[in-house]
Amino acid sequence: MLRHTFCNWRSGVPSLVFVGFLIALAPSVMAQTPGMGALTGNVTDASGGVITNATVTATSVDTGQARTATTGPDGTYKIDPLLSGTYRVKFEATGFKTVEIPSATVNGTETAMLDGKLEAAEPVNGKPAPQENLPNAPSSSTTAPSLQDLGLSPEQTQGSAPDQARLDKRTHMLKIHQRLGLITLAPLIATFITSANAGGKNTSTTDRTVHMVLGAVSGDLYFMTAYYAIRAPKIPGTETRGPIRLHKALAWIHGPGMILTPILGAIAYNQKSNGEKVHGIASAHGPVAIVTGAAFGVAVMSVSLKF
Numbered sequence: 001m002l003r004h005t006f007c008n009w010r011s012g013v014p015s016l017v018f019v020g021f022l023i024a025l026a027p028s029v030m031a032q033t034p035g036m037g038a039l040t041g042n043v044t045d046a047s048g049g050v051i052t053n054a055t056v057t058a059t060s061v062d063t064g065q066a067r068t069a070t071t072g073p074d075g076t077y078k079i080d081p082l083l084s085g086t087y088r089v090k091f092e093a094t095g096f097k098t099v100e101i102p103s104a105t106v107n108g109t110e111t112a113m114l115d116g117k118l119e120a121a122e123p124v125n126g127k128p129a130p131q132e133n134l135p136n137a138p139s140s141s142t143t144a145p146s147l148q149d150l151g152l153s154p155e156q157t158q159g160s161a162p163d164q165a166r167l168d169k170r171t172h173m174l175k176i177h178q179r180l181g182l183i184t185l186a187p188l189i190a191t192f193i194t195s196a197n198a199g200g201k202n203t204s205t206t207d208r209t210v211h212m213v214l215g216a217v218s219g220d221l222y223f224m225t226a227y228y229a230i231r232a233p234k235i236p237g238t239e240t241r242g243p244i245r246l247h248k249a250l251a252w253i254h255g256p257g258m259i260l261t262p263i264l265g266a267i268a269y270n271q272k273s274n275g276e277k278v279h280g281i282a283s284a285h286g287p288v289a290i291v292t293g294a295a296f297g298v299a300v301m302s303v304s305l306k307f
Contacts, residue, residue: 036171037106038080041115043071043091050075051118054093058104061086063238065163081171082106083238091116108243109303166233177228181300184221188293190214195289205273212269215262222258222296226251243302250299257292264288 043054056077059066062085069077084107090100096118106112194211229251240248264285268278278285 036081036174037084037108038078038111039082039087039089039104039106039114040076040078040111041113042075043077043093043116043118044075045096046117046119051093051096054091054096054116054118056116057090057092058082058087059090061088061103063163063235065167078111080111081167083167083235084108084241084244085239089114089116091118093118095121097121167235170232170235173228173232177225177232178303180221180225180228184218184225184296185300187214187218187221188296191218192293195286208269208272212265215265219258219262226255246302247299250295250302254292254295254299257288257295261285261289261292 039058041056043051043056045051050071050073052071052073052075054071054075054077055068056071056079057066057068058079060083063083067079067082069079071077085105087104087106088100088102089104090098092098097120099116099118101114101116104112104114191211191214194207194214264282267280268282268285271278271282
């Protein structure tokens with residue numbers, strides 16, 4: 001991003017204002033992963049005691065993929081990563097009635113909280129009562145029926161291994177995309193700082209060279225960041241929404257800008273090196289760089305917002 005860049009501005013104030021904007025937004029997105037959330041909570045019995053080794057299964061309403069976790073000694077569980085969307089969540093434990101929550105929402109990069117409270121199964125002849133499997137019969141129980149109660153086998157409710165592998169690979173590549181994007185902010189900020197001394201009347205060759213090198217590093221990191229986002233496997237049937245939609249839309253601004261800015265910068269660099277005043281299309285280098293950097297900064301910030 002901003003390869004061979006230097007701005008023909010008499011004052012560096014606009015650049016420094018934008019630099020402050022980038023510095024302010026960077027810490028807020030350090031722990032964000034675009035589009036991926038989690039589900040956590042506690043599983044207890046009717047008296048409030050924790051239930052260990054309970055099985056919690058979250059099944060996507062949109063894709064049918066299922067993720068499973070087991071409660072620990074403190075009765076807590078955590079299922080991640082999960083794509084944004086609506087999930088059916090089932091709680092199961094030996095000696096307890098199965099409970100299924102028909103709708104739980106996972107949003108973006110947040111961790112949703114969902115607790116399960118299980119009732120003890122009624123004993124029959126001194127032994128725990130078996131779970132009934134009557135998909136076509138009415139039930140007097142207030143507990144929502146599980147998928148098995150509705151006649152669906154575990155094989156029908158579980159996601160396939162290839163689909164799970166694809167989801168795991170996408171998660172891994174998007175995490176790298178996020179980290180590289182944050183790393184790119186460092187040379188980007190430095191590039192904007194040095195732009196104040198790269199295009200004025202008192203510009204030196206050293207100032208222009210430093211600015212150019214920082215722009216080149218920013219550009220290389222940017223295109224590495226873009227590679228991991230573009231090459232991440234797509235999940236069929238997944239709807240892009242909210243901040244992720246804005247994040248992708250802004251790429252149509254800063255993406256072309258990352259290509260155009262270094263080209264204009266190279267032309268301006270040659271003109272200044274020849275003792276000429278920056279003119280022609282090269283004079284657009286500064287404004288294009290500002291718009292490109294602003295779009296990239298807003299794209300990074302958008303993944304930390306909920307709307």
